[in-house]
Amino acid sequence: MHELPQQLANGLILGAMYGLIAIGYTMVYGIIQLINFAHGEIFMIGGFGALTVYLWMPAGSNLLAIVPLMIIGGVICSVAISVAAERFAYRPLRTAPRLAPLITAIGLSLALQQAIWKWYPNATKDRPFPQFKGEAFDVFGAHIQRGDLFVLIAAPVCMIALGLFVSKTRSGRGMQATSQDPDTAKLMGINTDRIIVMAFAIGAAFAAVAAVAYGLKNGQIGFKMGFIMGLKAFTAAVLGGIGNIYGAMLGGVVLGVAESLATGYMSDVPGMDLFGGGAWKDVWAFVLLIVVLLLRPQGLLGERVADRA
Amino acid sequence: MTALLEVEDLRVAYGKIEAVKGISFSVDAGQVVTLIGTNGAGKTTTLRTLSGLLKPIGGRILFEGKPLANIPAHKIVALGLAHSPEGRHIFPRLTITENLLLGAYLRNDKAGIEKDIQRAYDLFPILGERRKQAAGTLSGGEQQMLAMGRALMSQPKLLMLDEPSMGLSPIMMQKIMETIVELKASGTTILLVEQNAQAALSLADQGHVMEIGKIVLSGTGADLLHDESVRKAYLGED
Numbered sequence: 001m002h003e004l005p006q007q008l009a010n011g012l013i014l015g016a017m018y019g020l021i022a023i024g025y026t027m028v029y030g031i032i033q034l035i036n037f038a039h040g041e042i043f044m045i046g047g048f049g050a051l052t053v054y055l056w057m058p059a060g061s062n063l064l065a066i067v068p069l070m071i072i073g074g075v076i077c078s079v080a081i082s083v084a085a086e087r088f089a090y091r092p093l094r095t096a097p098r099l100a101p102l103i104t105a106i107g108l109s110l111a112l113q114q115a116i117w118k119w120y121p122n123a124t125k126d127r128p129f130p131q132f133k134g135e136a137f138d139v140f141g142a143h144i145q146r147g148d149l150f151v152l153i154a155a156p157v158c159m160i161a162l163g164l165f166v167s168k169t170r171s172g173r174g175m176q177a178t179s180q181d182p183d184t185a186k187l188m189g190i191n192t193d194r195i196i197v198m199a200f201a202i203g204a205a206f207a208a209v210a211a212v213a214y215g216l217k218n219g220q221i222g223f224k225m226g227f228i229m230g231l232k233a234f235t236a237a238v239l240g241g242i243g244n245i246y247g248a249m250l251g252g253v254v255l256g257v258a259e260s261l262a263t264g265y266m267s268d269v270p271g272m273d274l275f276g277g278g279a280w281k282d283v284w285a286f287v288l289l290i291v292v293l294l295l296r297p298q299g300l301l302g303e304r305v306a307d308r309a
Numbered sequence: 310m311t312a313l314l315e316v317e318d319l320r321v322a323y324g325k326i327e328a329v330k331g332i333s334f335s336v337d338a339g340q341v342v343t344l345i346g347t348n349g350a351g352k353t354t355t356l357r358t359l360s361g362l363l364k365p366i367g368g369r370i371l372f373e374g375k376p377l378a379n380i381p382a383h384k385i386v387a388l389g390l391a392h393s394p395e396g397r398h399i400f401p402r403l404t405i406t407e408n409l410l411l412g413a414y415l416r417n418d419k420a421g422i423e424k425d426i427q428r429a430y431d432l433f434p435i436l437g438e439r440r441k442q443a444a445g446t447l448s449g450g451e452q453q454m455l456a457m458g459r460a461l462m463s464q465p466k467l468l469m470l471d472e473p474s475m476g477l478s479p480i481m482m483q484k485i486m487e488t489i490v491e492l493k494a495s496g497t498t499i500l501l502v503e504q505n506a507q508a509a510l511s512l513a514d515q516g517h518v519m520e521i522g523k524i525v526l527s528g529t530g531a532d533l534l535h536d537e538s539v540r541k542a543y544l545g546e547d
Contacts, residue, residue, distance in 0.1 A: 170414065173403070173407055173410060173414075174411070174414060176400070176402070176407075177400050177403070177411050180400045180401060180402055180403070181398055181400060183362055183394075183398075184394060184398040185411075186361070186362065186381075186382035186383045187360055187382065187386065187391075187392045188383075188411045188414045188459075188463075189383050189384075189386035189414045190383055190414055191381075191383045192383065303402075
């Protein structure tokens, strides 16, 4: 497993997942400057929503045919919880000091984990997630599992759709206006509350897609899966420049590839043989974050805060 | 004839500090009315309250006879009240065209919007030349033109301009003031807040002088321009 193409492919697959989740952090932050720490759990709930739909299907159904239904089920669950969180937990705190919604988000994150643990059948342990069977594809010397293909298609499709929505539609323009200057956006007749709900909903939908990808890749999902994935995705959002949707995806891919390369090659670096392998990959991810923030505090594609007139 | 806008005993506070302490004035259709006064007089607070960004603690605002209190800001635009805020507040990372389109956010008549964008370019040719440029790259005067053009895109019955001449070069200020005269000639009703009393009073039908939250003097533009105390306090004459 030392081949470069394989490491790059692994990194890309992981990074695309980080990127999809990171969109949710970055959109919400871009508009209301809230780090929604419950977003990792929104991702996790998307996985359980998708699994539920799968379990409803008759045994022996063609997985390819029911994946779209699983996505819809996951998206509905994630969006419903996320929009409810905005409405009942964050909106009442909109004018409160910044620390209040942040702590609320952390509390919500724990509550959602515990709710799944307690009430989802047999969720105290990881639950198996359906798998695509069949040979892996060979692309430039890298083996790509059938399930991994999903995120490699879904991530670019989601990004293109989001890019078009933001730049070409009236609501997308309203979203950009609200993130740049919320009071003036109101003067244009933009219902900024609705725009905020929309940002939460889009982020949740993307997280649910990522959760399906996660399940198909790992073959299991669990109530704790949102913690480290959420943390990595948040890192990706900061790395790419928080508030910038393209930065979120770029940050995800850079982080995923960096992790993968560190896992594969760090032990080959003289004197670093102790720090290679999968056990250290999280460490390298955060080292990368620290280095980027030292050199470019606004992130890869971020703009300096001073530009926000 | 009833006034387009009627403000009665309006009071606005930030926490415990009252910034507007019971002012009354009205604007008739087709008029240019100006509020002048120094920094901190409460002029901007008044405009922000009229457009719904701030909630009054007392008094009444009637627009075409309908009370405006308790209507959220984003719905007030729909009634025909446009606000070009102090400090211009264009959307810096959007293009000029996108900024203008945002001014027409609530409109659905595509052809009409196209026509009005063209009208904004006719009014301010420099905006037309730079339509694909990010608005943040414009000079202060150009940003002011964009802010005015954007406010006009909602086809307002009343256009509120807050300090349109602030921080501009004399030539640019001249251009902005000429535009206001043009807009007035075409029948636009304008509520103008200015620190440049000379310029504002010379084109206004009605003027009100504000001092620390109150209107201390009212009259026609010409009257105030020749008023002894106004000349002393605001026009820098001894």
